[in-house]
Amino acid sequence: MTKKLCTILLSAFCSLAAVAQDSECAVRECASFAPKKGQWEVSLMLGKSGAFYNENNTYLLPNISLANGSIGLPNGGVPGSGNVSSGYLNQYLNIDGFNGNSLVNIIGVQGKYFWQDCWALSFSAGMNIGVTPKKDYIEGQNILDEPQIDLPSAKYINATATNNWYANVGIERYFKTRNKRIFPYVGATVGYQMARVETREPYTGTMIDMDGVEVDQQVYIPAGKVGQMFGIKGAATAGIEYDLMEGLFIALEIQPLAYRYDVIQIAPQGFSSYNLNHHNIKIFDMPMLRLGFRF
Numbered sequence: 001m002t003k004k005l006c007t008i009l010l011s012a013f014c015s016l017a018a019v020a021q022d023s024e025c026a027v028r029e030c031a032s033f034a035p036k037k038g039q040w041e042v043s044l045m046l047g048k049s050g051a052f053y054n055e056n057n058t059y060l061l062p063n064i065s066l067a068n069g070s071i072g073l074p075n076g077g078v079p080g081s082g083n084v085s086s087g088y089l090n091q092y093l094n095i096d097g098f099n100g101n102s103l104v105n106i107i108g109v110q111g112k113y114f115w116q117d118c119w120a121l122s123f124s125a126g127m128n129i130g131v132t133p134k135k136d137y138i139e140g141q142n143i144l145d146e147p148q149i150d151l152p153s154a155k156y157i158n159a160t161a162t163n164n165w166y167a168n169v170g171i172e173r174y175f176k177t178r179n180k181r182i183f184p185y186v187g188a189t190v191g192y193q194m195a196r197v198e199t200r201e202p203y204t205g206t207m208i209d210m211d212g213v214e215v216d217q218q219v220y221i222p223a224g225k226v227g228q229m230f231g232i233k234g235a236a237t238a239g240i241e242y243d244l245m246e247g248l249f250i251a252l253e254i255q256p257l258a259y260r261y262d263v264i265q266i267a268p269q270g271f272s273s274y275n276l277n278h279h280n281i282k283i284f285d286m287p288m289l290r291l292g293f294r295f
Helices: 002-020
Strands: 040-047 106-116 119-132 141-144 149-151 159-174 182-200 207-210 213-216 224-245 248-268 274-294
Touching: 106 274, 119 182, 159 224, 224 274
Parallel strands: none
Antiparallel strands: 040 106, 040 274, 106 119, 119 159, 141 149, 159 182, 182 224, 207 213, 224 248, 248 274
16 A cells, blocks of 8 residues: 555646646746755654664674584574575565554755755765673572582673664755645755674683683684675666755655665684675665754
């Protein structure tokens, strides 16, 4: 239903844009609410981010131990383990349709500068940074044998730092219509996205017997793990703005055609990195509402 509605609205404002070209922004008196040269727009973006990361991106970390393990996405097969089938990347790259769009999800802030009456430069960005300090393992102690009373051990917590962000820049061409409050626009945008997670194990209490000598396992297994993703995106944009009043507007925007190139890199300390490339082409991507001010 959402897809059909967006398609109908997209067709409608494209038709409006064709009609508006006859006036070519010269008929200023029929568009008193139209954006003018030198004005700024600031709007809140509501909908689906289209980002390739979730807030929990620990799946980018390698899964290795002293005896076995593998470096790579956890849905892939490992030769010799009895599971040689390849996995699907969709759940990791967050590739899905826009039927799951949420209009109450804030995905960022967009700014526009009108360097001509009908031409605007746009900028948008979003960021999510998380830092968790480490907590060492604390061994439990036996206090009494009869009755047995033990002081419980305290579990360790990995030191973790995550850094997710995106930035886009674009250009839009606005069209004026006979309705002084409605302004369709088309344009193009390019963007860069990145997700990175880095962890380091503290003292875990795990020891390895080496010829009768107990040695901390981190002597043999690196404590540091790093995983990251980055992507470059180019897309056509189309939308329609409706001015609720002078300086206050609401807009519906969509990307009729979008291309994204993603790279995944996973690397435990001391080992070669695991690299994966991905290409994605979408039609009718990232529908969103924008609510903002023009001044």
